[in-house]
Amino acid sequence: MNTAKKVRIGAAIRKQRKAQGLTLEALGEKMGISGSLVGQYERGVVNPKYETILRFAEALNVEPREILGKAFMDVIGPEEKRALAEADELTEVRLYYSGKVVSVTAEEQLMEAFSELNVDGKRVAIERVRELTDIPKYQRQQDDPAGDDSEENTPAEKA
Template sequence: MTQLDKNIALNLKRIRKSKNMSLDMLAERTGVSKSTLGQIERGESNPTVSTIGKIVEGLKVPFEQLIYDRKEIMVMPSPEEAPVFKEKEGQYRIYVMLPFDASRNFEIYQGELDGKAQMESESYGEQTWEYLTVVSGEIELILDDQSFHVERGSSLYFACDRKHVYRNAGEEKAVCNMIITTQH
C-alpha cells in the first residue's frame, strides 16, 4: 500500500466518523458501494480518481483533505530552542517556529529586534503575504516609501513580494510573530 493509499484510508474513515456517518449512509451519498468504501478504509483498494471525486463530493470536503498526510499535533519548540533562521549579532534574531511544509500554505517565524535595530528582508516572491503581530515593543515597517508603526498587540498584513524593512522604534527589545503565506 502506498502512502497515498494510507492517507486516503485514514482520512476517509476519520472524516466519515466525524460526520457521524455509517458506511451505508456514505454509500448512499456518494454512489460508491458500501463494500468498496470499506475496502478503501481498510487500505485494501486503490480508488480511482472518479471514485475519489464521488467521495469528496458526497462528504463535501476538499480533495486535499482526503489525500494529504494529516499531522494531528505538531509541537514546536520555544524561541530559545527553535532553529535560528536569520541573525545579526546585537541587532536581530529570527527563529523558525513552524517551518514550511507542502501540505500547509504558511510558515511562522518569531523575530526579536534589539533597541533601535533594523532588519532588511528581500522579496518572498509573487503572491506572498506576511501577517505581522507585535508581541512586545513597537516596530516600524517600511515598504517602498511608506512607513507603518505597529505597537504591541497590533497586527498588519502586507504583500511581501518586495524588499521591506523592520525597525525597532524603541530602546527595548521588540518581539513579533510573522506568518508568511502564498496565495495560489
C-alpha cells in the first residue's frame, strides 16, 4: 500500500473518530492499542493490515468500506467499478477484502436472509411478504421495471 493510500485511510479513521467525539486514547482503548499508535495510523506512519482496518471499523461502528473509501476505489479494476456503477437502489454492492466487488440483487438478499430462518421463521416471512402484496402502496405497477419477472413469466401463465 503506497503512502497516499495509507494517508487516505488514516484521514478516514480520524474523520470517523472525531465525528464520534473520541480521543486517540479512547479509540485505542476500544481496540486494545495505545492512543499514540492510533495517531500513527491516522498520519499514515504505520501501514494498517486488513485485520486492523476491520478492528478500526468495529471500534468505530462503521462499515470497513467507510474507512477504505477512496483508497479502495483506487485499487479495484474497471470491471468492479462497473458493478458499482450499475447497482440499482435495491442491489447491494459488497466489497470483499480479496479485492472482489460483488453485486447482490434484492432477490439474492431476500433468499440469503430467508435461509437464516428456522421453519417457523420461514412461515412467518412468507405470511408477511404475502401481506405486503395485498397493500397497494407496495404493489408493483404494470409499467414498473422493478423485479425480474415480466408478464409472460408470471406463475399463472407458467401453469
